[in-house]
Amino acid sequence: MDSNGHLFLDRVFGILKEETSDQVPLINFKHPKELEEILRDDLDISQPVSDCELERSVRKMLQYSVKTNKAIFRNQLYGCPDHYGLAGSWIIEAFNTSQYTFEVAPVFTLVEIKILKHILNLFGIPEGDGIFSPGGSISMLYALVAARYKAFPIVKAKGMRNLPDMIIFTSEDSHYSIRKAAHWLGFGTENVRLIKTNDLGQMVMSELDTAIQKELALGRYPLMVNATAGTTVLGAIDDLEVAADLCKKYRIWMHVDACWGGSLILSSKLRNRLKGIERANSISWNPHKMMGVPLQCSAFLLREKGLLHEANAAAAQYLFQQDKFYDVRYDTGDKSIQCGRKIDAFKLWMIWKARSDTGLERLTDHVMEIAEFCLSAVARKDGFKLVTVPIQCPNVCFWYIPTFMRNKVEDEKWWETMHKITPKIKELLTVSSRLMVAYSPLHHHKNFFRLAFTFHPVLDEKQVLDMLQSIEECGEKVTLSMLQI
Amino acid sequence: MDSNGHLFLDRVFGILKEETSDQVPLINFKHPKELEEILRDDLDISQPVSDCELERSVRKMLQYSVKTNKAIFRNQLYGCPDHYGLAGSWIIEAFNTSQYTFEVAPVFTLVEIKILKHILNLFGIPEGDGIFSPGGSISMLYALVAARYKAFPIVKAKGMRNLPDMIIFTSEDSHYSIRKAAHWLGFGTENVRLIKTNDLGQMVMSELDTAIQKELALGRYPLMVNATAGTTVLGAIDDLEVAADLCKKYRIWMHVDACWGGSLILSSKLRNRLKGIERANSISWNPHKMMGVPLQCSAFLLREKGLLHEANAAAAQYLFQQDKFYDVRYDTGDKSIQCGRKIDAFKLWMIWKARSDTGLERLTDHVMEIAEFCLSAVARKDGFKLVTVPIQCPNVCFWYIPTFMRNKVEDEKWWETMHKITPKIKELLTVSSRLMVAYSPLHHHKNFFRLAFTFHPVLDEKQVLDMLQSIEECGEKVTLSMLQI
Numbered sequence: 001m002d003s004n005g006h007l008f009l010d011r012v013f014g015i016l017k018e019e020t021s022d023q024v025p026l027i028n029f030k031h032p033k034e035l036e037e038i039l040r041d042d043l044d045i046s047q048p049v050s051d052c053e054l055e056r057s058v059r060k061m062l063q064y065s066v067k068t069n070k071a072i073f074r075n076q077l078y079g080c081p082d083h084y085g086l087a088g089s090w091i092i093e094a095f096n097t098s099q100y101t102f103e104v105a106p107v108f109t110l111v112e113i114k115i116l117k118h119i120l121n122l123f124g125i126p127e128g129d130g131i132f133s134p135g136g137s138i139s140m141l142y143a144l145v146a147a148r149y150k151a152f153p154i155v156k157a158k159g160m161r162n163l164p165d166m167i168i169f170t171s172e173d174s175h176y177s178i179r180k181a182a183h184w185l186g187f188g189t190e191n192v193r194l195i196k197t198n199d200l201g202q203m204v205m206s207e208l209d210t211a212i213q214k215e216l217a218l219g220r221y222p223l224m225v226n227a228t229a230g231t232t233v234l235g236a237i238d239d240l241e242v243a244a245d246l247c248k249k250y251r252i253w254m255h256v257d258a259c260w261g262g263s264l265i266l267s268s269k270l271r272n273r274l275k276g277i278e279r280a281n282s283i284s285w286n287p288h289k290m291m292g293v294p295l296q297c298s299a300f301l302l303r304e305k306g307l308l309h310e311a312n313a314a315a316a317q318y319l320f321q322q323d324k325f326y327d328v329r330y331d332t333g334d335k336s337i338q339c340g341r342k343i344d345a346f347k348l349w350m351i352w353k354a355r356s357d358t359g360l361e362r363l364t365d366h367v368m369e370i371a372e373f374c375l376s377a378v379a380r381k382d383g384f385k386l387v388t389v390p391i392q393c394p395n396v397c398f399w400y401i402p403t404f405m406r407n408k409v410e411d412e413k414w415w416e417t418m419h420k421i422t423p424k425i426k427e428l429l430t431v432s433s434r435l436m437v438a439y440s441p442l443h444h445h446k447n448f449f450r451l452a453f454t455f456h457p458v459l460d461e462k463q464v465l466d467m468l469q470s471i472e473e474c475g476e477k478v479t480l481s482m483l484q485i
Numbered sequence: 486m487d488s489n490g491h492l493f494l495d496r497v498f499g500i501l502k503e504e505t506s507d508q509v510p511l512i513n514f515k516h517p518k519e520l521e522e523i524l525r526d527d528l529d530i531s532q533p534v535s536d537c538e539l540e541r542s543v544r545k546m547l548q549y550s551v552k553t554n555k556a557i558f559r560n561q562l563y564g565c566p567d568h569y570g571l572a573g574s575w576i577i578e579a580f581n582t583s584q585y586t587f588e589v590a591p592v593f594t595l596v597e598i599k600i601l602k603h604i605l606n607l608f609g610i611p612e613g614d615g616i617f618s619p620g621g622s623i624s625m626l627y628a629l630v631a632a633r634y635k636a637f638p639i640v641k642a643k644g645m646r647n648l649p650d651m652i653i654f655t656s657e658d659s660h661y662s663i664r665k666a667a668h669w670l671g672f673g674t675e676n677v678r679l680i681k682t683n684d685l686g687q688m689v690m691s692e693l694d695t696a697i698q699k700e701l702a703l704g705r706y707p708l709m710v711n712a713t714a715g716t717t718v719l720g721a722i723d724d725l726e727v728a729a730d731l732c733k734k735y736r737i738w739m740h741v742d743a744c745w746g747g748s749l750i751l752s753s754k755l756r757n758r759l760k761g762i763e764r765a766n767s768i769s770w771n772p773h774k775m776m777g778v779p780l781q782c783s784a785f786l787l788r789e790k791g792l793l794h795e796a797n798a799a800a801a802q803y804l805f806q807q808d809k810f811y812d813v814r815y816d817t818g819d820k821s822i823q824c825g826r827k828i829d830a831f832k833l834w835m836i837w838k839a840r841s842d843t844g845l846e847r848l849t850d851h852v853m854e855i856a857e858f859c860l861s862a863v864a865r866k867d868g869f870k871l872v873t874v875p876i877q878c879p880n881v882c883f884w885y886i887p888t889f890m891r892n893k894v895e896d897e898k899w900w901e902t903m904h905k906i907t908p909k910i911k912e913l914l915t916v917s918s919r920l921m922v923a924y925s926p927l928h929h930h931k932n933f934f935r936l937a938f939t940f941h942p943v944l945d946e947k948q949v950l951d952m953l954q955s956i957e958e959c960g961e962k963v964t965l966s967m968l969q970i
Binding site: 002004005006008009010012013016017020029030031032033035036039043044045046047048049051054057058061062064065066067068069075076078079080081083084086087089090091093094095096097098102103104105106107108109110111114115118134135136137138141145155156157158159160161163165175176177179180181182183184185186187188189190191232233286288294295296311312314316317318321323324325326327330337338339340341342349350352353354355356357358359420423424426427430436438439440441442447450457458 | 487489490491493494495497498501502505514515516517518520521524528529530531532533534536539542543546547549550551552553554560561563564565566568569571572574575576578579580581582583587588589590591592593594595596599600603619620621622623626630640641642643644645646648650660661662664665666667668669670671672673674675676717718771773779780781796797799801802803806808809810811812815822823824825826827834835837838839840841842843844904905908909911912915921923924925926927932935942943
């Protein structure tokens with residue numbers, strides 16, 4: 001960085017401080033066309049601008065951007081970035097490098113090794129291997145590729161054509177990335193079997209057993225069971241012990257998608273909810289979700305050491321030369337599907353170094369306590385109706401029933417109205433900048449809210465009550481006439 | 486961010502300024518085991534540390550990290566991050582959000598649309614579509630998936646098993662990511678045909694023609710021709726016009742891997758080297774390489790609008806609800822294989838906004854002028870021997886022949902010695918912190934140097950001469966005894 005660069009970054013840092021301060025609203029919502037109009041000149045890149053003009057545009061654009069650092073941003077399974085992680089991300093951006101070889105990333109290579117080792121220990125597979133990938137969906141690709149390669153190493157050279165029909169098992173509540181992965185990797189989405197879930201959102205293991213037996217009887221190859229630890233909507237954790245038993249019985253690759261719920265491993269009180277995960281062949285975990293590592297930080301872990309390299313290596317001569325002057329076992333990049341790869345491990349390392357196991361455990365327990373508090377508040381409050389109890393991850397799902405809808409027969413028509421009310425409340429919450437919260441239908445359930453909690457420096461019970469009050473107040477503003485029915 | 490966070494980030498910013506200043510050396514090389522020892526306590530995450538201790542560790546770790554911002558970092562096809570891009574990356578990290586829906590990323594969605602439109606225009610496919618992906622290798626996956634889906638839409642549901650044998654054509658000098666992609670997507674690496682290159686590193690088009698005819702005669706399905714615009718080592722650009730003609734003749738998907746050379750599109754003087762690219766079905770371009778956008782920024786472009794969404798959409802109910810209160814056509818995330826996706830577009834937008842087409846053209850021309858200057862300096866200097874002339878991208882490839890090796894018969898044994906000399910010079914350059922430069926063998930060529938140039942605020946001819954002098958001086962230090970032969 002030259003001094004001009006420093007000055008500019010200094011001023012941008014100033015803008016960032018102001019635009020992420022307590023005073024600014026969560027969101028200043030404008031509809032797409034309107035926002036395009038407001039920012040027309042700012043977005044324009046046809047003419048060069050001075051640094052001052054650029055700063056002015058950036059400031060204005062950030063005013064219309066969502067402040068995900070606020071506790072009332074509950075729209076996704078991520079939220080406020082941890083400031084240690086943010087510092088880590090600024091460092092890796094400034095040090096602009098790639099995680100493939102020791103020579104360009106000596107320290108960052110050691111950091112990745114260190115943090116992976118620590119995580120592998122936590123998850124109970126200390127002799128395993130791992131890699132950081134750009135998100136949970138790519139980690140899902142890694143899992144399927146590893147499972148397939150282990151079953152049929154010939155796939156690397158020959159492809160899928162002459163292999164048996166392979167079947168992937170997952171719950172109907174699992175993340176959609178598995179269907180995208182099934183398409184990309186050549187399995188086909190029809191070879192993904194969606195196993196029914198119970199009322200809590202957990203895979204019904206007897207159904208899984210039956211489904212496996214059925215595929216075996218049809219002569220198909222059961223490749224992988226994807227158990228979910230923390231489903232996207234309900235936060236359900238599949239019974240990993242039983243999943244492991246079934247995988248052992250039928251010799252199937254067991255993957256655990258712990259992208260969301262994996263963070264419970266940080267708490268000695270909560271980690272028993274993940275019991276059985278230590279028997280998995282592979283695990284994916286996104287510290288960028290509950291833990292607040294800035295996007296993206298996704299760890300893919302593997303029980304069998306060496307497999308990741310064997311499956312993925314292409315031994316590029318220009319990059320992974322074997323006649324280098326240092327120990328090339330520290331060139332870890334050929335395990336990856338990527339060539340250039342961001343140093344996501346460092347952000348996580350920064351947080352861990354600053355907070356240690358003890359601090360992270362406290363934060364995890366706190367998030368779960370807040371979610372439990374929210375759950376009981378929702379259970380108590382008039383007009384609120386829970387979708388599921390108990391909860392396993394910090395997801396609280398419920399409807400808000402406005403007064404004019406109460407004490408009526410909850411028939412199909414009533415539910416159809418509720419289905420329209422939830423998005424309408426969400427709209428009012430958003431445009432009034434009071435709360436950003438997710439909603440979703442699920443199976444026979446009509447649109448409901450999901451309040452999911454993540455590590456946050458100031459998240460407390462008072463704020464949770466405020467969130468519920470916001471929902472109540474916006475909910476009461478909804479009238480039949482607004483719903484156009 | 487709270488005020489504690491600000492203070493910590495302030496101090497980290499201070500460390501960054503110091504550790505990327507002109508005064509610090511390029512690299513303080515230590516072998517892996519030695520570095521592990523030096524940083525043992527710093528890497529350790531078993532105990533909580535104070536902010537002061539953390540800062541001390543970070544500072545020390547950065548002292549052993551490579552300063553890729555220096556002009557003498559010529560080790561990869563990326564280098565000094567543009568400070569406008571760096572500001573952009575700091576902003577997106579602080580605003581921690583994902584590019585999937587308009588509601589969480591309203592401004593960033595418009596930014597991506599804007600910059601994609603601009604790029605699509607530049608590449609001559611104004612009606613096309615695109616997406617930012619985490620690197621060129623993932624963009625290669627996108628290309629193959631799009632080509633396959635276009636040819637056989639049934640692949641999404643049914644997989645690869647009942648489809649014809651598909652063949653992928655690429656040059657032997659093309660990037661290894663295509664082989665990794667062939668494995669992952671289920672084609673198999675043996676279905677990648679490596680077409681011979683000429684002395685400049687360009688695909689021999691007559692060989693491509695013959696290869697396609699051969700596969701057709703064998704009843705196989707020629708799926709994609711991957712033409713390269715800027716090979717990794719030599720920087721060769723395939724004849725894209727002829728490639729387009731052949732693809733048209735045989736109705737094959739034409740992809741151009743312009744990850745490296747695509748930046749030439751920014752210059753009206755140089756863009757004719759890419760002629761024919763406007764006829765491609767898809768293009769990948771990594772602005773994080775030559776242009777200095779901080780890693781990662783890779784654009785995948787597609788001629789046919791709508792295909793990306795059709796191929797990749799999974800319509801997750803919890804995220805891409807169709808009953809939202811705004812125009813959901815602005816929710817662009819279902820085009821992606823990722824769910825959470827970083828806002829890479831914003832870094833590029835910052836640079837473009839600040840520098841505009843005009844400024845970027847000047848930087849592109851400058852990089853090419855510097856490379857041409859380097860080329861002629863290498864051609865003139867005693868002991869230097871070029872691998873290829875002329876060059877198409879700013880890659881200059883050559884051997885340095887120490888005095889003791891000169892005026893001898895260049896037989897096999899002589900070349901074997903040269904093969905060992907190049908890595909030895911590289912070692913001396915690295916440990917003395919004078920220059921980090923790539924080396925590679927290629928075909929019958931024994932290990933040679935590749936000096937590749939990227940946008941840099943202070944890169945000038947004097948520095949190029951210094952680099953060559955460093956190579957010369959370290960080259961002269963190499964003796965037969967060092968090579969252990």
